[in-house]
Amino acid sequence: MPPNGSNSAAAVWAVLRKECRSEWRTRYGLNAALLFAVSTLTSVSFAVGRLPDRSDLLAALLWVVLLFAALASLAHAFVREVEGHTLTLLRLVASPTAIALGKLLFNLLFLAVLEAVTVPLFLVLMGGPPVHWGPFLLILGLGSLALAATTTLVGAVVSQTRGRGALFAAVSLPLLMVVLAASVSGLRAQWDGNPVATEARLLAAYAAVVLGASVLLYDHLWED
C-alpha cells in the first residue's frame, strides 16, 4: 500500500480543524446562534424580569434557548456538505465514521462556545437560586453531548434525502424529547438542591447508545 493510508484519528482531527476554519471564515452558524440566544434572553428578561424562585421555568427556558439557538447549525453540519457539493471531496479523504466523528466534535465545541456566552448571560439576567456548579456543569455537559450526538446522527442520515428539512424535524423530535426532558429535570433538581444522579445516568446512557449506533451506522451512509 502507498503511504497515504487513512489514519482515523488524523482524519477526525482534520475534519474538526476544517470545520473550525470554515466556521471562523463564514460565521455561518455562530453569529446566528448567539444573536438568537442573546435577543431571546434579553426579551424574556424585559418581559418577566428575574425569576429567583422558579427553578422549573429557569431550567426549561435555558434548554429551550440553547436548543433553538444551536439547532439550525447542528442540523446543517452535513447539509452544508451536500448543498456545497463537497461531500465527494470529504468521502475521498476520510471514512464516513471519521467524517461524522469530526463533525460531532465540532458540534460539541460549537455548543460549548454557545454555552460559554449564553449561560453567564442567562444567570445574570434571569437570576435564580444559587447554582450548584458540579451538578449544573455535569447536566449541561451530558445534555450537550446527547444533543450533539443525536443531531449529528440524524443530520447525517437525512442529509441526502429530498425533504431533509422536514425529515430532520420529524426524526429528531422524539429523539430530542428524551434529552430535553432529562436535561430540564436535571437542571431543575440542582437548583432545588436535589441529587441529579438519575438524570445524569439517563443522559450518559442515552448519549452512549446514540454514539454506539452512530459508529455502527456511519460506515453504511452515502452508498447510493
Added chain:
Amino acid sequence: MNLAPVAVEAIGVEARGLEHLYAGRRGLAALSFALQAPGVVAITGSNGSGKSTLLRLLAGLLRPTAGLSLVTLAGREVPPAERRTVLGFASPELAFYEELSCLENLTFAAEARGLRDRMAPALAALERVGLGARARDRVAALSSGMTQRLRLAFALLLRPPLLLLDEPGSHLDEEGRLLVERVVDEEARTGLVVIATNESREWRLAAQRIELRGRGLGRTA
C-alpha cells in the same frame, strides 16, 4: 520536481457484470473488463451511457446494483471502503470549500489521509498544475479553468497508483489541455490512468478504449 512514484506495486482494476441503477433508472449497463497498470484507458460513450457512474463505482463512491468491481494492489484486493487510499479522483462534480484557499483545501485532504508533512505535497501538486502562484487564493476567487486545475492537483496530491479522471480537460485552455496530456503521460508510466471522456484528443492518449453502449440519456433499459 521529483516525479518518482510513491507506489511501484502494480495496480489492477476489474469489473464483473458491473451494473448500476439510480432509483430504477439505468446508470450503467452490465459491464465486464480487466485492466492492469501501467497504462492509460479511455472510457467513452454517449451522454448518460454511464461513464461518470463507472468511475464512481470504481472509486467506491457508489455501491453497484449488480456485479462487482475489484481494485487490486500487488495482488491483494483493496476493499471499496479503502479505495480512496490508492486512487486519485477528479471529476466535474468534485467541489472544494470556497471559504478556504487552494492550499488549505489540499492540506486538509493530506491531513485527513494521515500525512504528517501535508504542506510539501500540497504545494508540489499545486505547482505541478500551474496553480503555485494562486495557492493562497480562496477557491471562491478561482475561474472554472483554475478550479479544474485544482481538481487535478487534488487527484495527484498523494501520487496514487490509480488515477480516475472524468473529463479532465473540461474548462481548460490550450495550456491546460497540454498539462493534462503531460500529467497523464507521466502517471501512466508506472500507474493506471482511467479517463472518462468523449474528447478525441483525450481518448487518443489511451492505449485501450472501453466504449459504453448504454442507451444514453439515462433511459430505462
